[in-house]
Amino acid sequence: MSEDIRTPIREFISAKFPQISLDDDEDIFALGFVNSLFAMELVMFVERTFGVRVPNEQLKLDNFRTMNAMAELVRGLSESMRLSAG
Template identity: 25%
Template sequence: MHDELKSFVFRELVHVLDETSFSGDDDLLEAGLDSMGIMRLVLFIEERFGVTLPDEEIEPDNIQTLNRISSWIERHR
């Protein structure tokens, strides 16, 4: 799941100079993830991993890093 998420994020949402050195704890919001990106991300996760993410949980705390996104998804599996 993590790899699939990572490749989606880097292909569609944020453009970092070096993906290989970007760790699961690096800040995606600083790297340019914006509101449109978050909307795409939420729709992608719900469709791909079959979870429903509550509206009130769509916030930076759950989205800031790849690791946080992964654990957010896990909580709803």
């Protein structure tokens, strides 16, 4: 399931920054091309694409630094939604 989550995230980032190729553990913020506007676009993309809501306490850079971190965040939020709908 992780790869299924990472694929659309990778495609979204690649569409915005076609000149780069990211590894799953590469810190997109450390590369210097990501700004706060893109970070918010990324949050909205994750919410819209995966049908989750990122609560304020989860709006941390560490949750969005890498594709693996974003996949883990989505997995956790999806699991929480399943349990609360339960």
